[in-house]
Amino acid sequence: MDFSSFSTLTFLATVMAAATPIMFAAIGELVVEKSGVLNLGVEGMMIFGAVCGFIAAVSTDSPTIGFIAAAVGGAGISFLFVILTQYLKANQVASGLALTLFGLGLSALMGHSYTGIKPPSSAKLSVDGLSDLPIVGRLIFGHDAMIYLAIFLILAVWYFLKYTRGGLILRAVGENHDAAHALGYRVTRVRTLAILFGGACAGLGGAYLSLVRVPQWTEGMTAGSGWIALAIVVFASWKPLRILLGAYLFGGVSILQLNLQAMGADIPVAYLSMAPYLVTILVLVIMSADRKRASLNAPASLGRAFHASS
């Protein structure tokens, strides 16, 4: 094996970039699940955000407008899920799967004429002096703004759930919707807002792929990131800060396998490229082995439809 091409710093910086789309999608889904709703449409919302963001960024030549369009697009497509599950009381699992299929198809249709175009590049934030510091400079400063936004969002959600009244109500609705209703909270409204937030986050995650990470538009480019984000919510046992850990772990393994491939490791490529998914499955199995702990953290009303009984 040839180790000369490996640089720890470059490795860590790429891991951060690889983890960002999943972080966005996962923190959004965490909020949705905390409110008691299981939205399996993350993949569809992500890719729809990716195409919306791409189209908007290319036509206005502004990545910022692209990201805003992605968030609006993600929230917009999640509104379909709101109508289905919150107002028509449809099954959440089936609606979520339908949303994924719908998102994949619609984005392919919309992005058809955009394949092969390069989007405007997003500026890296560089702070004079600081970014040139050895090691720390490359690692902490000098990324694009979205990486910081993702980390900030996770901290913000953590603070919101733990310390604010809004967060308390959101958790209450996810924990026992009948009791929340009896106390006079509007279960459907809280859940609607949570789903829209989750959609916007997934859209941002998708746009990060099409505008920064790849960066171009190809059909089905999310390649399962949405599903990984769903798995990471469980891995994190519905705790925001652990999303950070889960996303970096997954990002780390996927970049590592690329590096190993580049270095010519003596393992078939197929095994290397399935490694991140295998690790995800493995970690999930270990995490859910202790049924007591797993069910203690899960929102008790997760996936149950709410019918006001009175």
Place this chain on the structure above:
Amino acid sequence: MTNLLTLHGLTKAYPGVVANDDVSFDIGEGEIHALLGENGAGKSTLVKAIYGLVQPDSGTMTFRGQPFAPSNPNEARAAGVAMVFQHFSLFEAMSVAENIALGMDNPPKTADLSKRIIEVSGKYGLQLEPSRLVGNLSAGERQRVEIVRCLLQNPKLLIMDEPTSVLTPQEVERLFKTLRQIQSEGASILYISHKLHEIRALCERATVLRLGKVVGSCDPRVETNKSLAEMMVGAKLATPKKTEVTLGEPVLELDGLNLKSDDPFGVSLKEITFKVRAGEVLGIGGVAGNGQDELMSALSGEVRVDPQQICLNGAFIGRESPSRRREMGLLSAPEERLGHSAAPTMSLADNILMTAFDRQRLGRRGFIKRPPTTHFAQAVIEAFDVRTPNETVHAKSLSGGNLQKFVVGRELLQKPDLFVVNQPTWGVDALAAATIRQALLELASSGAAVIVISQDLDELMEISDTLAVLAGGRLSAPQNAADLTPEEIGLLMSGEVAA
């Protein structure tokens, strides 16, 4: 005495049923007023209207001299109405303080709130630790959380919906003391219950509801249990009777049954040991959540244990499946009617198949024999007076009492050697309850053994030969029911005496 709350002509109809029909009554200032009635009499709908959860179709309310029509609970709370729910409106995975904050409109900061919780709970003798998880609290403690949540808002009217259904007699005493203290400070209490002796001990006035209508009002302190019950039901009630039988050989023996609960808020069974003999009714009392569900699933076979720990007619059956146990003569009816003992959206005939398929030979080589199934369903419906058009209706369309008669009847007509039933008359009207109790007694007289798990102490005293109590997953030694007083049972229920 001036009136705090006056209801005038309150009517609320749901599709197919009038829950409240022209209900009028009033509650005086500083009065403890009882609302009495059977399940389905419309008590819950009525208090939901007062608490703003339900908007009445017509009728008016006056509260403290002002017209009162809350459109949501927040408005009712702001006006001074607080409510303690029958099925606690608590969040298990959250702390006591968080639960209380959720019930307030403008909660103070966590630290201040904790201080106030300790202050108020000390004043009324309702010890609470603000930082504990509600999921780890006993039923009595959970109720304290609800009451403190109400008291923090200084209510003028406190509504209590079936507050004692999960409490031990000692906890009920303590609750009454608290309620009298609240009353002495000028607040009124609307107390809903169907436990007549409690109402006679606590309340000064009672309004009786039947089928959504007010059928009378009285001073419960001068009435008897029987007169109140007959007012509620609108018919004469007969107490079930048992013909004396000599007890035979043990049918079921449990020897040191241990079972770890998978549920983080469940209870593990520890060293459960007892015998039931042919012809015996063994009552198992105790407050909900002390291992009843776990014991039920260990007996029915939903959870497997070591073979030697359960012995039926001399055979070790700890590892046998529920259907195998049914073939061997152990039939059971779990607590939840809809979703556990019966499938809500399947017909009654199909529900018959679920437990009687093998034992009644209703099928062969995996194929269902329809005619015998229909016959068996009709036999159950007839023998237990199940009020239903026919056996093809969905289980969920039956009322609680009728479905319970059907579920119990389905097992009894299969002539079990041992019948295990959890909460046989929970949420069942008085007439159906009497029918079911009578059927259980007749089954025992015919030489079968019966295990009744129930939280209704009066029911257990009425039908059991021997009585044991579950507390914290341990079972007290079974004793002759006739020798026990309610006080002794209460002590056993609190787990304070070693069994």
